Amino acid sequence: MIAVVKQNVEEEQLQNLIDWLQTQNVAVHISRGENHTVLGLVGDTSHIDMELLENLDIVERVTRISEPFKNANRKFHPRDTVVDVSGVKIGGGNFAIIAGPCSVESREQIVEVARRVKASGASLLRGGAFKPRTSPYDFQGLKAEGLELLKIAKEETGMPIVTEIMSASHLPLFEDVDLIQVGARNMQNFELLKELGKIKKPILLKRGLASTMKEWLMSAEYIMAGGNEQIILCERGIRTFETYTRNTLDLSAVPMLKELSHLPVIVDPSHAGGLSRLVKPMSMAAVAAGTDGLMIEVHNDPSRALCDGAQSLTPEQFDDVAKAVSRVQEALNA
Ligand code: PEP
Ligand code: MN
Numbered sequence: 001m002i003a004v005v006k007q008n009v010e011e012e013q014l015q016n017l018i019d020w021l022q023t024q025n026v027a028v029h030i031s032r033g034e035n036h037t038v039l040g041l042v043g044d045t046s047h048i049d050m051e052l053l054e055n056l057d058i059v060e061r062v063t064r065i066s067e068p069f070k071n072a073n074r075k076f077h078p079r080d081t082v083v084d085v086s087g088v089k090i091g092g093g094n095f096a097i098i099a100g101p102c103s104v105e106s107r108e109q110i111v112e113v114a115r116r117v118k119a120s121g122a123s124l125l126r127g128g129a130f131k132p133r134t135s136p137y138d139f140q141g142l143k144a145e146g147l148e149l150l151k152i153a154k155e156e157t158g159m160p161i162v163t164e165i166m167s168a169s170h171l172p173l174f175e176d177v178d179l180i181q182v183g184a185r186n187m188q189n190f191e192l193l194k195e196l197g198k199i200k201k202p203i204l205l206k207r208g209l210a211s212t213m214k215e216w217l218m219s220a221e222y223i224m225a226g227g228n229e230q231i232i233l234c235e236r237g238i239r240t241f242e243t244y245t246r247n248t249l250d251l252s253a254v255p256m257l258k259e260l261s262h263l264p265v266i267v268d269p270s271h272a273g274g275l276s277r278l279v280k281p282m283s284m285a286a287v288a289a290g291t292d293g294l295m296i297e298v299h300n301d302p303s304r305a306l307c308d309g310a311q312s313l314t315p316e317q318f319d320d321v322a323k324a325v326s327r328v329q330e331a332l333n334a
Helices: 011-023 050-054 107-119 144-157 168-174 190-197 213-225 253-260 269-273 276-288 315-333
Strands: 002-005 027-032 037-042 059-063 083-085 088-090 096-100 124-126 161-164 179-182 203-206 231-235 265-267 293-297
Touching (some): 002 011, 011 027, 088 096, 096 315, 107 144
Parallel strands (some): 179 203, 231 265, 265 293
């Protein structure tokens, strides 16, 4: 339920209302806009008398929200959330590209890729250290050593780093990670999400392989319910009957989620299509659809990559994609 408070209400009256609402066993989320204050009532609001609330002098209007996500809901929080990743802003008109290899493989590899993608306009460096692989016999990532190599690349280039967490027990190792990724396979690992709700770092929440947008927003809600509101949603393709592409990029998720939520939404065209030649057209389309950023896999030698080589771009190809993306942005702003 949301209650819009009238303009120019005295602070004491507002506080009395909030105190009363809290005695009704609902949490009150306060959003102060330029003209209005909006109170989001989170929890079981079924016992709250809507008419009574609406008839209070200081209340302008009350609306019941049917969606089960509250903190992530744009109705509670009309303004776009801007997530600040160690100085790089995403959302609310701020666009950023995350680029780097699927997995960190060696110091030379990660530092070279970092330098090249930075020169082409990427502002965040990605690289998996703990890899969720379908087969237990495939390369599982360099784990703690991979995180150390990412830190070296960060020191050498100044780029904040993004990497995936697979278990809450690894959190102490992620102290120097700037943006923690929750991969598609862990989108509904609720115990992990709850732990990430307790920390202060931004979270990149990828869409589950077969998850609806509502389920995805409910996963964001798990993190937000714990107090961590710095979340970036990442569309990375969903599983359909199509077999020519690895997944099916659901670009409608970008405008749809922006309508439903205030959280930034970015697109990963690499895992969506699974083929390097699809990355450029899908990146351009994602920008045209209003994405707040892109996450693109880049490898210095894709044919020898230990993971996801077929979808990885060379640094030259990445440079071409970054330029094409800028041209789409210029066209949109013209
Ligand atoms: C990744 O980003 O390397 C990854 C494993 O992605 P996803 O969780 O979307 O499959
Ligand atoms: Mn990958």
